[in-house]
Amino acid sequence: MGEAIVVTSGKGGVGKTTTTANIGTALALNGFSVCLVDTDIGLRNLDVVMGLENRIIYDLVDVAEGNCRLQQALIKDKRFESLYLLPAAQTKDKDAVAPEQIKELVAELKEQFDYILIDCPAGIEQGYKNAVAGADKAIVVTTPEISSVRDADRIIGLLEKETHVETPRLVVNRIRSHMMKSGESMDVDEIVSILAVDLLGIVADDDHVIKSSNSGEPAALSPKSRASIAYRNIARRLNGESVPLMSLEEDTSMLTRVKKFLGMRG
């Protein structure tokens, strides 16, 4: 029996879909069977980030309405045998399914997979309610911006009311370490002290993430990027391992170190 984890944020554009794709990939990399569920009906993205858009035949709404069986709608990942995607519908809207239907669907998936990652749409309306309905755990994604932290706080407040969901854990995404160090953006400690929840991981702002989601190859696949390591660490922590937080120092390649020595910014 697997567990269902909803990835949510309240605010849009903080990286829910990217986080879902990458944590899912990292879990699959560790040998778990994983199903990604896109509940952003009408604005689906997860399939694009995973590079699986062309393979969609049926979607979540089709399953909910009984047009097809669940197995027919699941898309197997290109890279991993144990990674699947249940895409959202692009043509319908969020009211096309009810929380009860998602709950049933997720319960069915839990029998097959170790982890079900549910990508939640932005906002706190119907789409959010759908996404949370079947979840056992929650990951709240925020960036080090006040507006994003405010919305994360709102979402945590709403999640606390859902008795079937454990206390959410936090991912701070898109960290620019030089801004954090200079005090221009909020720092991780400050965010954690306001939100008063456990920190699951921090992910540095990394060009590689943008590049990889444009090409449909989740960043977690590449062992070189800092973001990739961060996602892999998050996956390990989800699995109960204790992994220390990554240092926020910029990369320490020879060139950067020489530059630093000479007093130039890398």
Next chain:
Amino acid sequence: MAQVRSYVTLKGTKQGLQLLLDDESPFRTLLEQMEKQLNDQKGKLISAKDERLQVMVDAGRRYLNEHDRKELKELLETTFPLDVTEIRSDVVSRKEADALVRKKQMVRMARVIRSGQVLELEGDVILIGDINPGAVLKTTGSIYVLGSLKGVAHAGTDGDVRAVISASFMDPSQLRIAHVVRQPPENEEWRGMFECAYVNDEGSLELERAQKLGVLRPELAGEE
């Protein structure tokens, strides 16, 4: 001849004239008999300066609802040259008693009040946790936060200007006590550890060290 039952007793006190009403007869009978007996003593109801007399009415152990009180007051003020300052009764309804208890209670909460959450309570509140930015805590009494106050706190919502707001870390987006509102001044740090907010004699909201609270509000100081 049996002694005439006295439905109303006039009593002069330091505070002024008191009307003690019989509390065993039915209300209708009381009103009729009271009027009759007061008419007999009309001479006593005239003040030396020819002004209307101020009276306090004590209904004893009789429960009076809003309507009864109004009727009683009207009868006294229209028929006689009296001004009713207060109608007192030893009895309150269960509902009124419950409301009274709620206003006097101390509510303890261990939680974080988050953005978008609005809590409306009665009585004094001890919050073990934070009021986050975007959150609102309102209560009829005072607010004590063992944690950070970053959102909006509104004490004395029923108009009690004696209510206070105190926090371990005071960095509010807005403070309100009764009808007095204050925002942190622009371009100025308005945050600190262990501070309390109160309404001063001029009617404006001020911040002070929490240690001063017992001086500003002696009723909170507690017994030795």
